[in-house]
Every structure is written in structure tokens, then in C-alpha cells.
Amino acid sequence: MKIKFFHFLSLTILLAMIITPVSAQPQLILADNDLSGRGNIPTSALEKIDPVVLSEIETQGATDFFVWMAEQADVGAARQLSTKLEKGEFVFETLYNFAEQSQKDLRAFLDAQGADYQPFYIANTIVVKGGNQQLLLDIAARPDVEAVLPNREYQLQEPFIEDPDPPETLAVEPNITFINADDVWAMGFTGQGTVMAGGDTGLSWNHPAIIDHYRGWDGANADHNYNWWDATGTYPTVPNDGHGHGTHTTGTMVGDDG
Numbered sequence: 001m002k003i004k005f006f007h008f009l010s011l012t013i014l015l016a017m018i019i020t021p022v023s024a025q026p027q028l029i030l031a032d033n034d035l036s037g038r039g040n041i042p043t044s045a046l047e048k049i050d051p052v053v054l055s056e057i058e059t060q061g062a063t064d065f066f067v068w069m070a071e072q073a074d075v076g077a078a079r080q081l082s083t084k085l086e087k088g089e090f091v092f093e094t095l096y097n098f099a100e101q102s103q104k105d106l107r108a109f110l111d112a113q114g115a116d117y118q119p120f121y122i123a124n125t126i127v128v129k130g131g132n133q134q135l136l137l138d139i140a141a142r143p144d145v146e147a148v149l150p151n152r153e154y155q156l157q158e159p160f161i162e163d164p165d166p167p168e169t170l171a172v173e174p175n176i177t178f179i180n181a182d183d184v185w186a187m188g189f190t191g192q193g194t195v196m197a198g199g200d201t202g203l204s205w206n207h208p209a210i211i212d213h214y215r216g217w218d219g220a221n222a223d224h225n226y227n228w229w230d231a232t233g234t235y236p237t238v239p240n241d242g243h244g245h246g247t248h249t250t251g252t253m254v255g256d257d258g
Contacts, residue, residue, distance in 0.1 A: 045140035052150040053136065062132045064151040067106070069124040070144050073098035096121045106144060113138075127151055156201065159244050196253045200246030202230070205239040207247055209255040 046054075056063035073095050078087045099121035106126065110117050116129040128135070140148050172182050195215065205214050205222070212219075216227030216239075228239045241247045 042137075042141060045137055048140045048145060049136065049148045050150055052152075053148055056150065057131075057133045057136055062130045064127060064129050065131060065136065066149045066151055067126045067128060067139055067145055068147040068149065069099075069102050069106070069126075070146040071098075071102050072124050095124075099124050102144065106139070106142065109138075109142075156243065156245055159248065191254075196250075198246060198250045198253065199231075200249050201243035202235055202241030202246045203228075203239040203250055204241045204244075204247040207251070207255075209251055210247070213254040213256065 050065075053063060053065045075091045075094050078090050078094075081087045081090055099119065102124060103119055103126060107117075107119065110126070110128070113135060115131065115135060117126050118129070119126045128139070131139075136148065139145055176182060203210070205211065205216065205224075205228070211217055214222075214227070216222055216224045224238055228237075230236055230239075234240075234242070
């Protein structure tokens with residue numbers, strides 16, 4: 001069976017990520033334990049807020065931040081189901097319904113405040129956009145909130161353009177032999193039946209080294225439904241990669257040009 005590729009949200013990877021102890025929630029350590037400069041902020045609320053969020057509020061007056069709900073869904077029962085489809089449906093429905101219910105009161109509060117926000121259900125979180133200090137403190141003081149974390153931005157390095165290597169394969173590369181992958185291949189295990197997922201800058205799905213391993217390609221027709229999901233909305237329906245890095249990392253996982 002050929003290895004197929006499912007960008008970003010494979011239920012296989014989703015289950016692997018989610019079926020972990022519920023205690024694996026964000027742990028905050030206050031970088032600044034001096035509360036004297038924080039006015040009348042209750043310590044119990046302050047301890048939930050990442051120092052970066054506090055700093056951005058103080059310097060900018062408003063900022064974006066992620067609100068982690070105190071309760072996270074337990075999807076451990078998925079282990080008892082027999083098929084991948086059953087497990088996937090159970091995980092999705094459990095996460096979605098749990099988020100809808102546990103976020104209900106907080107969303108109602110945010111609506112009443114006229115706040116701009118977006119809820120998420122895989123991790124039970126809400127991102128608040130342009131929240132001010134009072135809104136931040138009101139949220140942090142709620143018992144259904146575990147932590148308030150910054151909405152971080154990361155700058156990817158532009159890819160290097162180099163002369164191509166010789167077209168023929170000369171040897172297994174050292175990063176592969178270092179983890180003894182070639183020894184596993186020799187035992188007959190080459191990843192068959194595995195669904196790989198990538199979360200990066202996107203995917204040139206019809207790249208010659210990738211297309212035959214893309215789960216949405218049957219050799220003649222492409223079907224991107226449930227084989228592609230773009231969290232950013234940049235390429236909402238058809239996989240694309242305006243940067244190149246995501247295609248590169250996907251090629252590292254499943255690339256094969258024969």
C-alpha cells in the first residue's frame with residue numbers, strides 16, 4: 001500500500017496528539033513576581049496571565065491573546081473503538097461538543113462586551129483579538145479559565161536556492177542512517193498504511209515527488225475534501241504553497257521521485 005499524505009489534520013495524528021493526559025495543559029511561570037506595579041490586580045487572576053500578555057497590554061493598551069479553558073475534553077474512550085472512522089468521528093464530536101458547552105458562558109460574556117474573538121475546539125481555547133486590560137482581567141478572574149497566553153507570531157526563514165544535487169541517488173543521507181531508518185526498511189517496514197500530516201506553509205500537492213503519495217489523488221482525479229485543511233484560510237479549498245517550506249518538509253516525509 002502506498003503511503004498517502006494528508007496535510008495538517010490527519011485523524012491519525014490528531015488522535016496521537018489528543019489522547020494524552022488531560023493534565024498536559026499550559027503551565028505558566030511568572031517572569032515578574034513583583035505585583036506592586038500591577039495596581040489592584042488580584043493575584044489569582046494575575047497568575048493565569050502570561051507576562052508577555054501583560055507587557056503588551058501595558059505598552060500597547062490592547063493585544064491579541066489565547067484563553068485556555070480550565071476543562072479539556074477526554075477522548076480516551078476512542079481507544080476502545082475498532083475502526084479509524086469510528087475513532088475519528090468520536091474524537092471530532094467529543095471535542096466539538098465539549099468546546100461548545102464549556103465555552104458557552106465565556107462566549108456570551110464576550111458577546112456582551114462586543115469583543116472580537118474566535119473559538120477553537122481541538123484544544124479548548126478562544127483567541128481574543130484586540131482585548132484591553134479590563135477585558136483581560138475579567139477573563140482571567142473567571143473560574144472556567146485556566147490560562148491566558150500570547151498569540152505569538154513566528155517569522156520563517158526564506159528558503160535557500162542552491163544548485164541541485166546530482167539526479168541519481170548516491171547513498172542514504174546521514175539524517176536517515178543516524179536514526180537507523182534503513183535498518184527498519186530492511187525488515188520490510190517502509191511506512192506502508194501510514195497517514196502522514198504536515199502543518200507548515202502549505203503544500204504543492206501536485207509536485208512530481210509528492211503527488212503519488214497524496215491521499216487526495218487517485219492517479220487520475222484530485223479530491224481535496226478531508227485531505228486538506230488550511231487553518232489560515234490562505235488556500236481554503238485547494239492545497240498550495242506560496243513559500244515552499246511546507247512542500248520541502250512534506251518531501252522529507254514522503255517524497256519519492258523514483
